[in-house]
Amino acid sequence: MNKIYFTPGPSALYFSVEQHIKYAIKHGITSISHRSKKFEAIFKEAEERSRSLLNLPDNYKLVFTSSATEIWEKMTDSLIEEKSLHMVNGAFSKKFYSVARNLGKDARQIEAEWGKLPDYKTVTDNHYEVIGVTHNETSTGVVTPLENIYQLKENNPESLVVIDAVSSLPIVNIDFAKVDSVYASVQKAFGLPAGLGAWFINDKTEAKARLMKEKGLLRDTYHNILSFIDQAENYQTPSTPNVLGIFLFSQVIQDMLNKGMKQIRNDSVYKSAIMYNMLDQHDVLRPFVKEQVLRSETIIVVDSGDRTNDLIKYLSNHKMIVGGGYGKMKGKQIRIANFPTHSREQFEMLTDLIEKFE
């Protein structure tokens, strides 16, 4: 048996990826110019399939970046004139805050301890140009309930509410009409090789960037929100993109459409339920996130204390590779990805194995 990667990203490839790569090489996808009609057709198909998969409203556009980190930087440059707010409860929500601070913005944070949620109710006055929310904190396994996010937008209709769904898209069934921008990394739940970010941007977000440009505040870099959007109008990119990555993104989305998101989401619920149920009754291990409603389906974080290395080794001996704790939790926790590529059977095997760990 080959190793199965339950790491939180990069994770196991979606099961069809190897076939799609073979096809891409055989049919010269890796050799086409990104200025060609063929590339435009690939981008267009990726955009249309994403639209279908995610029920993307008409006022949304898709652009591709090289990573989610790049998106934090470009949001800061393109959308924040002065003030942003960041809902922080882990390492990745903190990073967007840090990017904005480092680039000289008056960025504020509402911070919760790891494993909990920041207080959403106090943010009500449209005071911030951008409010950054991390839907699924990959470092802590805390999911932000969508109701909190929608309420935040209702309470701050003038602010741009931008959603980091790096490790939850496309499992999360987000109502894009109730937010302004959503972004993901392809090496998480989409099951692709690392090296591509997908960014969904609504017209209000675009309008803010155009206003920044009119005011002479938009850095005229090759990559900024407008260069991405203007090129995407013709299914083009401002610089040479990861063409193979975009092709694979499109193919995997088609595979997911064929399987049906309802089935994929049902599987996801089942897999996370058996894992959390087992962990709640485990003799040695505990789920890190105590509150049920905050437990991420896609990133399951386990308190494993001084047994962490034993647990990782035990699972590895059974060809099951899980992630370690993130940052300050390294050596104290493990993280388990529950992505569409992980089958019910694989998850049952993993759950059984962890159950027997003592």
Place this chain on the structure above:
Amino acid sequence: MNKIYFTPGPSALYFSVEQHIKYAIKHGITSISHRSKKFEAIFKEAEERSRSLLNLPDNYKLVFTSSATEIWEKMTDSLIEEKSLHMVNGAFSKKFYSVARNLGKDARQIEAEWGKLPDYKTVTDNHYEVIGVTHNETSTGVVTPLENIYQLKENNPESLVVIDAVSSLPIVNIDFAKVDSVYASVQKAFGLPAGLGAWFINDKTEAKARLMKEKGLLRDTYHNILSFIDQAENYQTPSTPNVLGIFLFSQVIQDMLNKGMKQIRNDSVYKSAIMYNMLDQHDVLRPFVKEQVLRSETIIVVDSGDRTNDLIKYLSNHKMIVGGGYGKMKGKQIRIANFPTHSREQFEMLTDLIEKFE
């Protein structure tokens, strides 16, 4: 017979790439974390192999970006306080100049018409912090003789001389000690899928970025020259990189080392010689670059006038895919890549076919 891509990049994959991708998938390279020891080992190997392939001096470091375009932007942000000079003779040399202008620098250019070389002799006074040279203009097929570049550095020892070798590395046998920074795209002569830039940076270039930081002039972005260098010290990257791309880069370099750069460069000289010789005697076609010493080995540009579309179609019917003219030369020229993946036999076939075109 499958199509053979002689396009100027992305081009045909290096012949071993498909095997390396299979290996990468089978051995979980696409699933490893970029914060893992395994990734560090891949980066370290890529760095050591590059060092060997290019005779890289000890005062040079290697960092990976998402594209060469990103390198223009990061050089502008990290190295130019006020003044830069750009030797411009085509679309890509012009782009670095435009990036620097757009970001508010006092960028100057010395411009030559397409097919010619700018005047290097007049630049002598260390007046510029950075001088950008395009070794091999992918848009025009003009190569800048290395003597001109070395002389430029001798005449401006205080300036940073940075070399765009996007479509000539590793064929060009550059003496890195005589310049300050060299960068390439992997989808050209390295024969890899698009989506990765390789940037070789010497200590003088790094020192300039550190000085910019001390002066408070360095934008504190996730990607800047220092964030790349500081992370690369530990074979790490500031954000999630194209891990598969870096792995393939390393493997292809090892294949090139095994074959020997002497052999690869001899093949390159032979292939370009038979093509240019044939073109010089052709009834309908002409090499665009008249001066022999300026003719690029790796990008051969052909004046095909109103026969361009016929020529492209004729070659395509024989499964040979060449590039069109760039920008204003679209529909008037073709561009032929002569990269290490193109065998002598393939090039002989292509040359024969073009010879018969009438």
